[in-house]
Amino acid sequence: MKIDVLTLFPAMFAGPLDESIVRRARDQGLLELRVHNLRDWTHDRHKTVDDRPFGGGPGMLLKPEPIFEAVESLRGAETHVVLLGPAGRVFRQAVAREFARRPHLLLICGSYEGVDERVRERLADDEVSIGDYVLTNGALPAMVVIDALTRLLPGALGDGQSASEESFSQDCLEYPQYTRPVEFRGLRVPDVLLSGHHAEIARWRASQARRRTRERRPDLLAPEESTPPQPNEPTDPSL
Numbered sequence: 001m002k003i004d005v006l007t008l009f010p011a012m013f014a015g016p017l018d019e020s021i022v023r024r025a026r027d028q029g030l031l032e033l034r035v036h037n038l039r040d041w042t043h044d045r046h047k048t049v050d051d052r053p054f055g056g057g058p059g060m061l062l063k064p065e066p067i068f069e070a071v072e073s074l075r076g077a078e079t080h081v082v083l084l085g086p087a088g089r090v091f092r093q094a095v096a097r098e099f100a101r102r103p104h105l106l107l108i109c110g111s112y113e114g115v116d117e118r119v120r121e122r123l124a125d126d127e128v129s130i131g132d133y134v135l136t137n138g139a140l141p142a143m144v145v146i147d148a149l150t151r152l153l154p155g156a157l158g159d160g161q162s163a164s165e166e167s168f169s170q171d172c173l174e175y176p177q178y179t180r181p182v183e184f185r186g187l188r189v190p191d192v193l194l195s196g197h198h199a200e201i202a203r204w205r206a207s208q209a210r211r212r213t214r215e216r217r218p219d220l221l222a223p224e225e226s227t228p229p230q231p232n233e234p235t236d237p238s239l
């Protein structure tokens, strides 16, 4: 798949996306990532991307013209244009799976106090938040989205096992895991894991995962009672 990113801080993207599984997915051609500086679509000497809000108030807004020009030059017939910001639908594993199936994403990183509303109205197909906190700009959220969906691309994980075994792990937290040594600083690996009884091990793991989820994240077991309704994904007959 192809991902274009529109940001005021392209240098932030060097590092996190050059390591590990994302690096390998890029090298294998599974992910074609292009990071663009929004200032490349300005025309004035000072490369102005922001302006003061009509009606007054604190802070600055990203002005519409550079964003419209950038998106219009980067998008194609199959592009899903996504604005990253705190007002979006919450980014969950289901959204990562949906994004991983798209041929082309264009991620717009907001900054300052936000973006001119006409970007939302006419340009963005979708708006996504990575959680209820405020960041200085949308670069970290864009990298979170890219990381989460890259590991879902067919072939990205190498072994092909981990991504399917975890269709379970968004309904439930993971069970406790141990590696060698059997005893470390007086702490022993549970006997059941050393027993070689595979059915018993599977039962133990399932029960541990349920207990841990009930104790730490009961909202995952009864989402209708604790999770606010989320806006639906934009309807797209191609998916």
Ligand code: JCQ
Residues within 6 Å of the ligand: 083, 084, 085, 086, 109, 110, 111, 112, 113, 114, 115, 128, 129, 130, 131, 132, 133, 134, 135, 136, 137, 138, 139, 141
């Ligand atoms: C994303 N959770 C928090 C900050 C405005 C679109 O406009 C804005 C974007 C940002 C950056 O994103 C976040 C964020 N998910 O702060 C302000």
